[in-house]
Amino acid sequence: MTDFAFACTGVRADPYAMGPTLVFRLRVTASPPARVHAMALRCQIRIEPARRGYAEAEAEALTDLFGDRSRWGSSLNPMQFAQVQVMVPAFTGEVETDVAVHCTYDMDIASTRYFHALQDGEVPLLMLFSGTAFTGEGGFRVEPVPWDREAGCRMPVKTWREMVEQHFPGSGWIRLPRDTMDALLAYRSRRALPSWQETVETLMSAAGERTT
Structure with missing residues (x-):
């Protein structure tokens, strides 16, 4: 049996993607050096929030996800970020390939709120792997990629912010029910407000909230 190992060597924001996309650089090693004709790989990516510290402002922003800091001993649990499939090309011994992960800036998604709360x-x-490898010299042998294969990754917060800024420069967005959106659109039309920003600021001003 071939022993497969994985390592994440870096992560970057894709500047040419149609939507927010992170690209993880993955190194795959087959030991002893073996011919791999192809590998159909499943990759699950989890956030491990307990593996870093948090400033006070970050902790406050994370309250809706994990509760008060006094509860973090039991509430700071791993979160699912993404699940993707990757076709690794033919190689012998070792190869590096890209794993593209399409992201969202929907603040209703827990992982997005987590990333947004971090300052630096x-x-x-944690990347978890499974799948099927096609190996062999002069023929094909089908081998499983064991479920216990994994690789840690420390993604700079600035990489996430760079990706978001490429697609939503200086802004963000929220998702609303259709009837609420229709009511906002009618409110904006009645008052001839030129933008959604002015619409929200007008509503906040009417509610006695300060806007900048």
Whole structure:
């Protein structure tokens, strides 16, 4: 049986993607050096929030996810970030390939709220692997990629922010029910407000909230 090992050697924001996309650079090693014709790989990526420290402002922003800091001993649990499939090309011994992960800036998604709350440092991620490898010299042998294969990754927070800024420069967005959106659109039309920003600021001003 071939022994497969994985390591994440880096992560970057894809500047040419149609939507927010992170690209993880993955090194795959087959030991002893074996011919791998192809590998159909499943990759689950988890956030491991307990593996880093948090400033007070970050802890406050994470309250809705994990509760008060006094509860973090039991509430700071791993979170699912992404699950992708990757076709690794033919190689002998070792190869590096890209794992593209399409992301969202929907603040209703727990992972997005987590990333948004962080000010600097790194995001502790864990990549979990399984799948099927086609190996052999002069023929094919089908081998499983064991379920216990994994690789840690420390993604800089600035990489996430760079990706978001490429697609949502200086802004963010929220998702609303259709009837609420229709009511907001009618409110904006009645008052001839030129933008959604002015619409929200007008509503906040009417509610006695300060806007900047």
